[in-house]
Amino acid sequence: MNTTTRTAVPVGFLLQLADTSLILGQRLSEWCGHGPILEEDIALTNTALDYIGQSTNLYKQAALLDGRGQDEDDMAFHRDAWDFRNCLIAELPNGDYGFTITRQFLYSAWYYLYLQQLRQSPDEFLSGFAEKSIKEVRYHLQHSSDWVKRLGDGTPESHERMAHALAEIWPFTGEWFTPAETELEAIRLGSAPDPVPLRKEWRNLVESVLSEATLTIPEDGFMHLGGKEGRHTEYLGYMLADMQFLQRAYPGAKW
Amino acid sequence: MISEQDIWNILSEVPDPEIPVLNVVEMGIVRAVSVAGPRVEVTITPTYSGCPAMKTIEEDILEVLREKHIGDYEVKTVLSPAWTTDWMTDAAREKLRQTGIAPPERESADKALLLGRVRTIACPRCSSVHTHMISQFGSTACKALYKCDDCLEPFDYFKCI
Ligand SMILES: [Zn+2]
Numbered sequence: 001m002n003t004t005t006r007t008a009v010p011v012g013f014l015l016q017l018a019d020t021s022l023i024l025g026q027r028l029s030e031w032c033g034h035g036p037i038l039e040e041d042i043a044l045t046n047t048a049l050d051y052i053g054q055s056t057n058l059y060k061q062a063a064l065l066d067g068r069g070q071d072e073d074d075m076a077f078h079r080d081a082w083d084f085r086n087c088l089i090a091e092l093p094n095g096d097y098g099f100t101i102t103r104q105f106l107y108s109a110w111y112y113l114y115l116q117q118l119r120q121s122p123d124e125f126l127s128g129f130a131e132k133s134i135k136e137v138r139y140h141l142q143h144s145s146d147w148v149k150r151l152g153d154g155t156p157e158s159h160e161r162m163a164h165a166l167a168e169i170w171p172f173t174g175e176w177f178t179p180a181e182t183e184l185e186a187i188r189l190g191s192a193p194d195p196v197p198l199r200k201e202w203r204n205l206v207e208s209v210l211s212e213a214t215l216t217i218p219e220d221g222f223m224h225l226g227g228k229e230g231r232h233t234e235y236l237g238y239m240l241a242d243m244q245f246l247q248r249a250y251p252g253a254k255w
Numbered sequence: 256m257i258s259e260q261d262i263w264n265i266l267s268e269v270p271d272p273e274i275p276v277l278n279v280v281e282m283g284i285v286r287a288v289s290v291a292g293p294r295v296e297v298t299i300t301p302t303y304s305g306c307p308a309m310k311t312i313e314e315d316i317l318e319v320l321r322e323k324h325i326g327d328y329e330v331k332t333v334l335s336p337a338w339t340t341d342w343m344t345d346a347a348r349e350k351l352r353q354t355g356i357a358p359p360e361r362e363s364a365d366k367a368l369l370l371g372r373v374r375t376i377a378c379p380r381c382s383s384v385h386t387h388m389i390s391q392f393g394s395t396a397c398k399a400l401y402k403c404d405d406c407l408e409p410f411d412y413f414k415c416i
Contacts, residue, residue: 039389039390039400040390042390042394043390043391043392046392046396047392049303049396050303050305050396051305052305053304053305053306054304056304056305057304057334125334127335128333128336128337129334131334131335131336132304132337132338133304135337135339135416136303136304136416139391139414139416142391143391143392146391
């Protein structure tokens, strides 16, 4: 292995990325069989698959660096809520379709910009991961912006629901721009980008779509934090109980 | 003595599980082959991070190597460089078209895609460019669903990434 292309990457930072992808992927997969139309059912579950695939790649690397002989399944299925480092926004229940789409849009816009920075990482794994994932996230952004415009600039009811979703979700968007401890360490080590300068660019990108959607971008007020440090909403525990049940009841089960 | 070219030929017999008209070499999934004495190493890369066919592809490759009595082998997966539809050959594109799947456009890094603009895709049946996208996400992760406004048939478009 070429050591000049590797920098130190804290395992906690990989988990932060991996857990957010896994939890959001798990949330989206709840739409399987419940999408408002067949095409959207397929779209959301395909997006879920991308996230879960991305989290698998990250967990493999985290397990490798952790060096305790665990694999990606151990990372996903045998950790408790307080060990999870995902952003709170990922664990919020899906709400109505407008709520899910609004979260997808705000998140994809953020993740797209973030992955562009992560692609510059001197760490070979992180840059390769970002280069791969950005191609998928580009489609998520395109898909969700399209729906934000259609629903925001749709009927009075769809507009109302989108405005409501935006107000509900907005206080969870500040967490991306507030680095947690392991993230700060990754930034100091030079392996991760500083998310703070991305805030303005993200806001501009979001605003351009929202204005087409006849929606007003909210002002930044109180922001919920803590997910990246293991302090979660009550929703996560229920999700994990559902997601981890089989591996907990029958450890190492295969079929 | 087995050569690298022999291995490439063997791998060309492994169909892509989701698009069986193409093999894993034509798809650009096989990135490298190395032969050192009796040892064979095959490097593959996923089309999409969550491509559910990757495990099957790996097993199919292992099986074909075993069938050819290669005893010492390994299949490795890499993420970088990221798979792109630009790696697909013209012959592979033509095969897709003939099966009714519109092949991917070139230049995968098209910025126009970002905020909702849609490409013009020719119908694989009647070649009409009067088509519209029904959904960005189709029957598999790598396809989008389109409909032709002239022959009225729906068709899959192999998304470029
Ligand atoms: Zn046609």
